[in-house]
Amino acid sequence: QTIYYSIAYLKEAVAGCEKPLLVCGHSFDKLNIKEEVSRTIPQCVLFQDFSPNPTYEQVCKGVDAFNDGGCDSIVAIGGGSAIDVAKSIKLFCKMDKDKPYVEQTYQETGIKLIAIPTTAGTGSESTRFSLLYYKGEKISVNHDSIVPNVAILEGTVLKPLPDFQKKCTLLDALCQAIEAWWSVNSTDESKEYSQKATEIIIANWEDYLFNYNNEAADAIMLASNLAGKAINIAQTTAPHAFSYKITSLYGTPHGLAVALSFPEIWQYMNDNMDKCCDSRGKDYLAETFVEIAHTMGVATVEEAIGVFREILSKMQVGKPHSNSREKDIELLANSVSPFRLKNNPVELSLETMRNIYDTIMM
Numbered sequence: 001q002t003i004y005y006s007i008a009y010l011k012e013a014v015a016g017c018e019k020p021l022l023v024c025g026h027s028f029d030k031l032n033i034k035e036e037v038s039r040t041i042p043q044c045v046l047f048q049d050f051s052p053n054p055t056y057e058q059v060c061k062g063v064d065a066f067n068d069g070g071c072d073s074i075v076a077i078g079g080g081s082a083i084d085v086a087k088s089i090k091l092f093c094k095m096d097k098d099k100p101y102v103e104q105t106y107q108e109t110g111i112k113l114i115a116i117p118t119t120a121g122t123g124s125e126s127t128r129f130s131l132l133y134y135k136g137e138k139i140s141v142n143h144d145s146i147v148p149n150v151a152i153l154e155g156t157v158l159k160p161l162p163d164f165q166k167k168c169t170l171l172d173a174l175c176q177a178i179e180a181w182w183s184v185n186s187t188d189e190s191k192e193y194s195q196k197a198t199e200i201i202i203a204n205w206e207d208y209l210f211n212y213n214n215e216a217a218d219a220i221m222l223a224s225n226l227a228g229k230a231i232n233i234a235q236t237t238a239p240h241a242f243s244y245k246i247t248s249l250y251g252t253p254h255g256l257a258v259a260l261s262f263p264e265i266w267q268y269m270n271d272n273m274d275k276c277c278d279s280r281g282k283d284y285l286a287e288t289f290v291e292i293a294h295t296m297g298v299a300t301v302e303e304a305i306g307v308f309r310e311i312l313s314k315m316q317v318g319k320p321h322s323n324s325r326e327k328d329i330e331l332l333a334n335s336v337s338p339f340r341l342k343n344n345p346v347e348l349s350l351e352t353m354r355n356i357y358d359t360i361m362m
Contacts, residue, residue, distance in 0.1 A: 121169025123228015
């Protein structure tokens with residue numbers, strides 16, 4: 001993957017693309033980079049017909065727009081949803097349209113994909129995953145070929161984002177960085193990405209949220225990308241597995257939904273090392289937790305969990321409120337994907353999950 005750190009490199013990025021499909025959200029018209037994009041790729045087919053939680057059917061419309069428009073490449077501009085939609089379009093665009101795309105064999109299509117993130121959270125511009133809803137269930141389309149060929153990181157696009165969106169997406173990036181670090185799938189490479197991302201976020205998050213400046217925005221954009229690279233290798237763990245039903249049940253934005261359970265899960269894991277299921281052993285996991293704490297600027301795991309709680313407190317992001325608490329807790333606990341929990345370094349029982357959900361509900 002080629003990464004550029006300014007929209008000024010767009011012309012270089014689209015070299016050889018004669019008619020791109022431009023996949024972007026409706027906020028594109030308000031972006032400070034719109035003029036540069038319009039000037040650089042005047043011959044394109046615009047596709048915006050998708051929602052913040054994109055569906056398979058919406059992606060199918062994008063595939064039709066790509067093929068009917070005679071497109072030869074894809075440029076995605078937006079948050080994780082726009083980039084995820086573009087990835088699936090790239091993967092599906094040469095498949096048999098008379099069969100469900102997600103049930104066919106995934107293959108490299110050779111279509112050039114350029115991703116320009118306008119939020120700093122998912123790192124989707126550097127991952128092999130595309131999340132969408134298929135038959136009412138959230139699925140992950142996963143193939144190495146959908147990592148965008150080019151990513152352009154332009155921090156100035158973050159300035160006009162609503163404060164709450166900045167907070168939620170930043171939390172997603174921080175959780176991804178740390179989850180990838182403790183994941184059972186972590187490697188030396190992924191841990192290096194995780195460490196850099198965590199270090200950058202801890203150093204810059206307050207300036208980015210409360211004393212905005214372009215340097216902090218650039219740093220957070222880079223951290224999000226690094227966290228995405230880490231997750232691309234190691235994958236998410238329990239906090240992400242806990243988050244999906246919170247979002248669908250209460251409408252809680254994804255990053256916040258992940259962060260709500262994060263300190264509770266970390267505390268549980270730290271207190272229950274005997275349930276470690278990482279093949280590298282509990283001593284390795286304990287050492288990893290301490291390394292994370294040191295990167296967060298403190299000496300112990302307890303202090304690091306406290307730092308995370310303090311970040312949530314300073315952000316004043318709140319918790320979901322339930323009118324049927326016991327029923328919801330049962331629903332939430334039973335919704336957690338066993339597949340996603342496989343990456344978690346400590347086993348979590350159903351009763352443990354109930355207890356954790358109980359602590360994060362208002």
